[in-house]
Amino acid sequence: MAVQKVFWADPYQTEIIAQVTSVSDNVVTLDKTIFYAFAGGQESDKGTIHGFKVIKAEKDNNEIFYTLESGHDLKPGDEVIVEIDWNRRYRLMRLHFAAEIILELIYQRFNKPEKVGAHIAEDKARLDFIWEGSISRTFPFLEQKAQELINADLPINSDFSDEENGQRYWEIRDFARVSCGGTHLRTTGEIGPIKLKRNNIGKGKERVEILLEQ
DSSP, rough: OOOHHHHHOTTOOOOEEEEEEETEEEEEEEEOOOOOBBBBBBBOOOEEEETEEEEEEEEEETTEEEEEEOOOOOOOOEEEEEEEHHHHHHHHHHHHHHHHHHHHHHHTTTTTEEEEEEESSOOEEEEEEEEESSSGGHHHHHHHHHHHHHHTTTEEEEEEEETTTTEEEEEEETTTEOOOOSSSSSSSGGGGOOEEEEEEETTTTTEEEEEEOO
C-alpha cells in the first residue's frame, strides 16, 4: 500500500506520528509522511525520523524510501515521530511558487518557449529555456506582473486532478491552472518580494534565477 502523503493535505504540518511499514538496512518506508522527496525539480525536505537524520528521500512510483543515518533499531510496526526542518520547507514552498508564477507568465506572454530545466533549492529557484538573445529583457514585465499577483495575496487552490494516480494541480482564479505535485502555499502573498537574475548557460539557452528579497 502506498504511503499517505500528508504533505499534500497539509504542507504546513511540521511533525507527525507514523508507523514503519518496511525496513531494509538503513532504508525505511512509512504508512504516512510529511517528508517531501525530490520531485519536479523541488528538493527534498530535511529532518528526522525517530530522531535519526534522513540522509536521502527517494520517490519510486507512489512509494517514498527514506535512508536514515546508521544506528537505528527500527522494525516494521514501530511508531515514529517524523519531523521536518520547517524553515527550509517554507523557503522551498515560497521559491517553488514564485517559479511557478514566473514560468506561467513566460508561457502566457512569450509563446510558450521550451523549458529544458528547473530546480528549486533553499537559496534560489531556476528555470532554463531554449531562448535566443538575453532573457533579461523580459524581466521588467515578469517582475511587475509577478509582484502584482503577490501583492494581491490571491488564494491558491491545490487538489487532485486524478487521486488514484496521485496527479495534482494548483490554481489561481483568472490566472492559471497547472499540473503540479509539489507543496504549495495558501496564498500568493506569502511569497514576498522577489528578484530575477539572468544566467547564460550556453548558446541558445537562458536561465532565469529567482531569489527571495526577504
